[in-house]
Amino acid sequence: MPGYVLEHIDIEVNHRCNLACRHCSAQAVRRKSVNELTADEIKGILSRAKSMGLRKIGLTGGEPLFDVAKLESIAKFCVDDLRIPLHTHTNGTLVTEEMCRSGGVLTLFESVSVTFLGGDAPTHDYMTRTKMSFERAFRGAAMIAEAGLPLTCYFIPTHGTCKGFKELTEKLRDIGVKRIRAMALAPSGRARLIFGETAPLDDEVRQFEEDLLAAGSRLGIHMEAGNCTRLSMSQLAVLAGHEKCMSGLNRVHIDSKGNVFPCTAASGVKELTLGNLRKNGFRLEEIWFKSEMIKLIRMMHEGLLSKCAECDREPKCQFGCTVNACGTMSEAERQVCPLIKHS
Ligand SMILES: C[S@@+](CC[C@H](N)C(=O)[O-])C[C@H]1O[C@@H](n2cnc3c(N)ncnc32)[C@H](O)[C@@H]1O
């Protein structure tokens, strides 16, 4: 399929994590995973992608800082050899001052995010299933901000956790945070099984958004969100590059075992798997140009799937979200949907 350029890859540099979040799309675990892509395999994938037009890389996980040597080796390769700008996502709990100092691993990134799953320790630690994780994430964010590195704090509201974010915003302002990104919970990975009882109710989302906007303008903090989050929080500023759904159009997400998905939210959504790089000899271009699923997803974006006319979902995936569809559609809708394989 000519015309589609793979510009952006988010890749899980490991599957390991010191936390055990209830909602984790990567289904990260503490122990070493035998199937994890090696640093050399990841470098090979990214080199190949560069010749396909790659110009933006996100190094994620698992927790990237759980294996600093691996993260640093891949990040240096991207910056020094590929010359492609990088961003990373961390839970913040393993950040040290050394990582933030000149020459430290976090200085290799154009943007670093630290996520908060609640406004205070009881709610955040409940979501991470790890004591002290809130305190340590806050300390990590403070070190990154203090060093003047480009930090964005992510807020992920869930049912019952929405209220405290207003107060947290004030505390983050006090340590120098200037950007906050809201992220809607996606029914992927571990969140899929608990999505019904974990997704925030409409009223909670409305209040969360109002609180964020009010705190942002009072405290001078930029509040933003990507396309899929803005489907439920439309007043938040649009994040650059996320004005519309680009799933499978200019990006993919690669998990720690080499499975390829059309976007990060789709990570672990089996219906949307495009292929596995280990199984196909690391031929990324074959997946990008020839995968039947990526062709279907592009047809869906272009409004060419005639079956969608029979689908009850609103908004339909073309203006909504395929990840949300796969995680929440009824059995009757699954029977109609061309994205679902019936074998
Ligand atoms: C998978 S984590 C990996 C990086 C790092 N361990 C962290 O937590 O930031 C990347 C980001 O995705 C978020 N995330 C994980 N599962 C999610 C889900 N089901 N829906 C929305 N965001 C999710 C995390 O909270 C974090 O902000």
Ligand code: SF4
């Ligand atoms: S969301 Fe991040 S911090 Fe939480 S378990 Fe998954 S990888 Fe770990």
Ligand code: SF4
């Ligand atoms: S769920 Fe399937 S049938 Fe419905 S709009 Fe999305 S792609 Fe089309």
